[in-house]
Amino acid sequence: MTVLSAELAFAGGRWVEGVEIRHEGGAIRSVKRVRGAGRGRILLPGLVNAHTHLELTWLDGLVKPAPFTEWASRLMEERAKLGPHDLEGSLRDGIGRSVAAGTAAVGDFAWLSQNDALRQSGLRAVSWREALGIAPGRAEDAARRALGFLEKKTSTWSPGLAPHAPYSCSGELYRRLFREARRARIPFATHLSELREELEYLRTGRGPFREMLDRLGRDAGSWSPPRRRPVAYLAALGVLGGATAAHANYLTAPDVALLRRFRSTVVWCPQTHAFFGHPAHPVKRLLNAGVPVALGTDSLGSSPTLDVRDEMRAAVGKGLPLNTVIRMATEFGARALGLRKSGRIAPGWAADFSVIGGGSPQEVLSGPVLDVIVAGRRLKS
Incomplete structure (x- = not known):
């Protein structure tokens, strides 16, 4: 004892x-x-960083503020220069910075790095395997790659599945990964309603996202816009139940009602929110409606630190009571990671x-x- x-x-x-x-x-x-x-x-x-990309720690200060599609294109250009070994080192650097900042648990979106570093770190962690694939006919291949990284849970670590976002993943891929997450009883997360450009792309199939895909030579295949808002789209797909929604910057009253109905948890990243110049986050509306909101740092590509307390300070600066912010960084963060009896x-x-x-x-x-x-x-x- x-x-x-x-x-x-x-x-x-x-x-x-x-x-x-x-x-x-x-x-x-x-x-x-x-x-x-x-x-x-x-x-x-234990403080929880409920949304981060630790393998992108190497981006520290490298990518400057810009409209999202320009920023994303630059990030992809820089990431293409690195291999899995480089990203593994970046992940370990991010783990070290997280512990130094007082973090006890992380929800990490991983693209190429393996699970070993987080699994052996001692942190309580979810490694959400990120998947991309907007062309419906390629959903099975994208799902297979993501599922190939799943490993057995430990007492402090769990795999998770994370289709990247509604603008980068087909409905078929969302459904496939959601079914697998439910079957394996592991957490399911996605970036959701993060960007104005996302709203436009899902409504019309046009705009900056379409232009970015064309520049990158990415083929959307037979994908067609659902002509719905992102939250309503995922609800219609049947994949919103219990999901963790990163960002959720642009929400209507019906969106908030759906998130509450499906018991989703939102993760707000205040410093990244400021980096991209979004309007005020709907955090107060969400909390007042009974939707849990956790805190995350996102990556060092858009946030100056991996310190959850910096996000807490930013949240208090937006007028939220300190006790509420502590619950967001602990209890609600644990919920975002699907942790039981934690927080x-x-x-x-x-x-x-x-x-x-x-x-x-x-x-x-x-x-x-x-x-x-x-x-x-x-x-x-």
């Missing part, structure tokens, strides 16, 4: 002073009040903690990272 004490802990959605936690076998056994415990230590449920400090829940130096709630965003503990094991001390 291991004992962990803190001057202040965020437990059960509220602040508790003087806490002593006992944990064993990767789970919390007891939480009790102890006067004067753990001076100078703040205990949070809260309570008996029977996972012994995942981010330990910050300080003694007041405000210092959660500014204090030094003292420790990261996952399943009772210290990753940083």
Whole structure:
């Protein structure tokens, strides 16, 4: 039995002073009040980076702000210069930066890198295997490539499946991967309603996305636009249930209602949101409607850091209460990753903690990272 004490802990959605936690076998056994415990230590449920691309850590500062299709074209040009070994090193760099920033869990979208680094990192993690393929006749090949990376879950790591986005994947590919995710009981995620250009492309089949595909020589085959908004399109395909939706920047009231109805979780990436100059995110409407919203850093191609607390600071700066933001970075993040009994400090829940130096709630965003503990094991001390 291991004992962990803190001057202040965020437990059960509220602040508790003087806490002593006992944990064993990767789970919390007891939480009790102890006067004067753990001076100078703040205990949070493990911070979750619910949407990132760690294999793109090498992009740090390389790609400058631009309209999305220009930015994406530049990213693809740069990525084509690298091989799997380069991306594996970039992934390991991203893991190191994440732990240093106090992160205990990550939801990582992976394209080429293998699963070994994250699986062996000690982080609680989902490796979402990203798939692309807009031409309907190529869905099976794209699905087969993605499924080839699936491996057996461990106590802290799970594979996941992630068709990239409605503008880059056919309905056939979405359905195929959703069925496989349900069959294997693994998380399912996608980029959704991220861009104005996405709305136009799904409505008309034209616009900047069509022009980008033509420039890249990508053949959409027999694909035709669904003439629906992205959220309604995925709902009609039957693939929205329990899905994790990255970004969700452009939502109508019916979109929000569908996300709630299908128990989807949204991941907001505030710094990437600012990088692309999107209008105000609908985070408050989502939370008020009962849709969980987690936080993510996205990649270093569009975000200055892999530090979830930077995203938390940005969210607080947009007027969200600190306690709500902490839940977004812990409890709702765990939900986005499909984690059970994770994201809260309570008996029977996972012994995942981010330990910050300080003694007041405000210092959660500014204090030094003292420790990261996952399943009772210290990753940083």
